[in-house]
Structure formats: C-alpha cells, structure tokens
Amino acid sequence: MSEVLRVEGISKKYANGDEIIEALKNVSLTLHKGEILAIMGSSGSGKSTLLHILGALDVPDEGKIYLNNIYEKNYCKEPYSTQIRSKYIGFVFQQFNLINDLTVIENISLPLILDGVEDSLIHKMVTEKLEMVDLIGKEHNRPCELSGGQQQRVAIARAIITNPKILLADEPTGNLDYNTAKDIMSLFIKMNNELKQSTIIVTHDPMVASYADRVLFFHDGILKNEYQTNNTDTDIDEIINLFRNLVTR
Template sequence: MSLIEVRDLRKVYHVDTERIVALNRINLKIEKGEICCVLGTSGSGKSTLLNIMAGLEKPSLGSVFIDGVDICQLSEKKLAAFRQKNIGFVFQSYNLMSTQTAIENVAMPLMFRGMSKKKRNHYAIEMLKAVKLDGRMGHKPSQMSGGQQQRVGIARAFVARPKIVYADEPTGNLDSHTTIEVMEIMIDMARRYKETLIIVTHDQEIASYADRIIYLLDGNIKSDKPNESIMKTKREKDSETAKQVKDQKKNEEGKSNEEK
C-alpha cells in the first residue's frame, strides 16, 4: 500500500456566478520516503492539491488516503489530531511565533504530544544543530534573517518525525544563494530520516532537487516522471557502494586464505 493515495480528486470553487475547476479528477500514489515536487504555474491547482492532501481543505469529490486512512472523511477534531501525529509543514512565510525563541518554535509540535519541556527542548536543540543554527537558539524571528527563519521552520517540520512533510513554495521569499542552502538542508533532512517530502513550487530549479516531478496544468496532471538526473546520481552511488562492498569482501577472503 502506498503511503499517500489520491483517488479521483476534484475541487470546484463557486465565486459569485462563476464556477472554477481547480482540480479535475486527480489520481496519484506517493511512496514512503519519496521526495516529490508538484510543479506548476500560478493557478495550476498545485497549492489546492497540497492543501487537500494535508487535510487543510476538503475536496468537492474524491479521496485522499494517508497510510490507509481516508482523511477526507475525518471530523475536524480527528483530522487535527491526525495532522499533529503524521504531518509537518514548511511555509513560504515561515509562520513562526514572533514572541518565541528558535527553541520554543521548534519544540511546539512536541508540546501537543504531551512531552515534558525538558525533553522537547532537548529534541529542539538537536534539530537546530542539524540545520546549523547553534548560535541562534535563543533568538526570536525578528533577530534572524529570512534564511535562518526558514531553517527554524524546517527544524520544526521534522522535529516530531512525521510521516510526511509538505513544503509550500519554501524558498519563495529567499535570495538565490539562501535558496540553495535551504533546499540542501531540507532534502538532507528528508533523506536522513527517510521521510516523505512533497514540495509545491513554480520554480524549475527547486523541482530539480526532487526524485519525482508531477507537473500540474489547469487542474490536471500533465506529466508525472522521475527526475532522471537524480536517478542517475543514485544509480552511480549504489553502483559505487556495491563495488566497495564487493572489494571489501574480496580483501577479507584473501586475508582468510593467507591465514590458512
């Protein structure tokens, strides 16, 4: 069973007398540990798709299954509990609490799990170290740059080890240099913890970081393909690893024969 399965998803908005089809019979499956990008221009339906897959919005028709649970059928209370347990978010505008420090912002998802302050601060500190913010732990958002704030946002999204992290235009407010830094950190976190990461963007450069690119146009999936450059790099790494293991085994066999 796929971690995420979207079935016949349709979303229609009614604005005055106008009927707008934002999503039109979307079907897709996403596996555990995949890094996917939903790519599309403004108005393509990509943010609507993310919102429905994250349980932030209800579809007009269709279903979204996460780990076998149809989240579209959950009550608001059960849906909120499901999100707290299974989903993390990285926002374009960071969405940090302005009165709280980096540690407090990152620790917040753990508070909803009933974890003690000492324990959640311990995990928050570890995550902030992982995103290279050792010297900013006691700083509030107003004391940090945009890139630093987004790294706090990434740490917060991953701290509770959710099954899925959704990132909506995560670098939209950042310059090109900081964009590269933030994307590399986020991809590294997803791979390190083997978590599913879904990025929504209009930017081809951001899409190039994903294992798989789903291109959306006018509410329809126009293409859904693996990122060949990423797949090639993975194959080369796997081949090199296999070669190293084979060479090591050969060396060990050679030493064993010599001892005999």
C-alpha cells in the same frame, strides 16, 4: 517502492459569486516512502489547494485518500483530520509563519508544548532538530534577528519536531535567493535520508524542482505531465521545457 500517501480522483470546486472555479479536476497521485516529489504549475493551477487537501486542511468534493495504503474515509473530517495532521504531517510555508515575539527555541517547541510533552523531552527533541537544521547558537534569537534562510530553517525545525513522516512545503524557497534556496533543498534531501520522511514541494523554480525524485506538472487543476529526474545537468533543461510546453500548449 512502498507508498505513504495516495489520492485517487480528487476534485475540488470553489464558488466565487456566480462563478464556479474547478481548482482540481480528477487528480490521482502517489507519494512513495522516502521520495521527494515536486509540484509545478502556473499560478492558479491548484497546487496550494492540492497541498491543503493532502495535509488534511481542506476537504475535496470527490476522491479517495489512502494513508500507508489504507483508505481513510475521514482523512479531512474533524476530529480525525487534526489527529492525522499532528501525527503524520509537517507543513512549511513560503512566508515562514514564525511568531516574532518568541525565540527560535520557543517557536520550535510550540507544537510539543501544545501536545503536553514534558520539558526534559522537549529540550532533547529541540536540540536534535536545531542540529539537523544547523542553527545551534541561534536558540535565543528572535526571528527578526535572522536571515530569510535561517528563518526558513526555524520553520522547518518546527515542522519536523514531531517527527512527521510526510512533509508538505508550499513554495518554501519563494522568498529566498538562489544559493539559499539550494541550501534549503539540500536540507530537505538530508531530512528525507536521515528522518525517513517523504516530502512534497510546490515550486515555480526549475532548479528547486530538479532536487526532487519526480516532478508533477499541473495546469488548470489537471495533472498534465510527470518527469523522473536522473540527477544530471539535463534535469533543469527538461523541467524548463516541460513547464513551458504546459503553459503555452
């Protein structure tokens, strides 16, 4: 399978007063084209730090990043990082991060307006994405008038409006109930199939991780283990076991 994003030997330290925190220690991983990769790990294990680096929002202290198999020396450096983000990457967050004073359609259009795309094209692109996330009829509502699941669908439509090939989601179902989380995961799978995306999802939830093709397990900034799902009922039990071993070891 061909790769879309690969990192080798990524390390990241934070200074917290006199204390040095090693958030990531020599992490290497590959995101393949069309793949959904789940990242699990206890709180503070470096998951968000990793996602920020993969999304060109933060700079690693060490390590190399390859995009479409090409070493990108300036991946995390301005102005390249802004270009990489706007061309290749969509972000989805736990808290949706929608603008409450704007309608659904305005929230989703915002990245295109900022890019200077013309109005007629914006309308077409937004309508396509509204259909993809099943929000036709809610165009003129404000986020506060929608359920949590609907708000996350708006945030997802905004994230994919520029057709990014890589979607990065940090606990996207963390604020949603079980069935809504399942709907959102089905949507991620549909988007990967129809939009030829590759997706990384950080999650605490073994049910959510079981939708992925592979699950990576982090502890204390180290990539400890990996599980390839096989789309059977045993996936969730395997993921729970591997996650438990990670934390109690």
